[in-house]
Amino acid sequence: MTFDYEFHWRTVLEDLPDLLAGALVTLEVTGLSIAAGVPLAIALGALLRGPAATRVPARCFVEAARNTPCLFQIYLFYYGLGALGINLSSFLVAVIAISLNNAGYLADTYRSALQAVPVQQRSAARSLGMTFGQTSFHVVLPLMARIVYLPTVNQMIWAMLNSSLGTLIGLRELTGVTQFVQSRSFRTLEFFLATAGLYYLLAKALMAAASLYGRRLTREAR
Amino acid sequence: MISLRDVSKRFGSLRVIESVSLDVERGEVLCLIGSSGSGKSTLLQCINGLEAIDGGTIEVDGISVHDKRTDLNRLRQKLGIVFQQYNMFPHLTALENVALALKVVKRMGRAEAEAAALRQLAYVGLESKKDTFPGRLSGGQQQRVAIARALAMEPHYMLLDEVTSALDPELVAEVLQSLRKLRTDGMTMLIVTHEMRFAREIADRVAFFDRGRLAEVGPPSQIFDAPRDERTAKFVGMTAR
């Protein structure tokens, strides 16, 4: 067993713009699936705190999302909707499936966050004459944000990693683009090493961006 | 005999113990008093080798504790230690807490170890709690199990490190009662304590520590009623209200 492989990085460099375009799609799927997943998770959290009529269906959804593979969920939407004659683009399917996955994983976090905001603070705000909407927006949500911050950032990283599954339904995100361009030169190792590096950078960039926001969240606590 | 010669210990640049010399005879009860952070607890942990020392020697029955050739695990069986925070093994029942070291260190059979452990629990009056986990025992009860755990190894010496300072006031008495019983049975004890009245009652000699130095050693009557050292007088005066 010898390793006399000769690395050719030039072709990777030449195709770098393609890879970066793929990375952009990865970021789009990640961002959209979190942007849609978080409100869904808040709604699920509220339903989970409600009477059995809302709690039971919400719980069923959450457990189904958490106890089946994300790839399974993506296939379900892609082939399932296809069989119903609804042909969505792979981009849309990936965004929908990963959003629902995010919502399922975050629902219980948001449920306990909703629980954690004390009634007194709510009534304090209402007693100042703030409306329900104003109370929610200015008092409840900022307080919740601190509790859900870390789990949400973690889920965002998972969403980014999960977006690579889009490849398997033909999405040209980072992994998909890599798969495609490497097939022209068959420098598979170089291309996927570069892609792994790009994923690593994306993860770090997302965390850095999140921590900029997180620092603002915790400024009173420090 | 426990014999300390010129013992010094530093944490970084902080000198916790400075050239302390002290002998504890078999059968003697010696109380170490002094304000918090004066190095008393560290000294106890140095005596059974849980902490290294930076100078001097500590000998237990003629065996040097910090000599590399010394079998510390063997030596520690002679030196029972009880900590301020009880340090129970939370995953084991009271009986198992006491029996574990008998099984794995003394290599006793299960039945023999449990019988010995039960005797020690009875000694501290906790036979009925043998199957209870530490989480469901009061602080005082945990501390008594800790005493039983140390006693089970049949140590020649008992080192007691502020064993009542983490306890609620109403639980202190039951632990002190166990120590009185030990004294009656002739156990050699080195007790770090803040309970001045108890120290006066139980000690043969009292040693006063001030900022890592041994300021004065003498019988309780001397330390508490006629201290010779100015620092002792000040400390005793303050703590006696």
Added chain:
Amino acid sequence: MNFSPYHDLGNGDVLFLLQGAGRTILLTLFAGLIASILGLALGWLRFVSRLARILTGPFVDVLRSVPLLVLLILVGTFVGILGIDLDPFSLAIGVLALYAAAFASEIARAGFGSVDARTRKAARALGMGAGQEVRHILLPLAARVVFPAWLGLLLALVKDTALVSTVGYMELMKSSQVVVTQTNAPFVVFAVSGLLYFLICYPCSVYGQRVEARMKHDLAP
């Protein structure tokens, strides 16, 4: 639109999916076992040695920031270049175990770190040797604390095995795809395979939550 092919899913197809589920479980157990042993060793090193923490830090960090799919392709390609002929099962187990070991090592390290140093000192004070202390005090206490997290890791592993379908191993996901193409009844097939995944994961997940809730009660110092 085709709503009628329900009867097309015969007993043979269901049996095929069940076999796939069996292989999914087998993959999880094998990879989980290797990952646990590797993770325990790595977590121990990272717990006791600063140097090991610094040296292995990037390994853990990178493995957790790269998609498993990319990792599968990379390792597969690399093994191919080395000229080693690995069957899909071995390749899958290798990659899954490596991936899960990165997470397991962090779980193990957190577990060791959760054990109160004073409790460990008490054990040494009774004359226990370092090995005895680790075996009778550190490991059992750490194991209790990390059990729910470790179970969570196994659950994640069950779901991760779905990716192994891409290297051609006939686990539950791949079996479902095969049956879908044969019967052209994606809804029914996915309902069955989804249910199978659920039946594998859900009991473990409920059990883990119970243990965690009970521990919050019991292990309070």
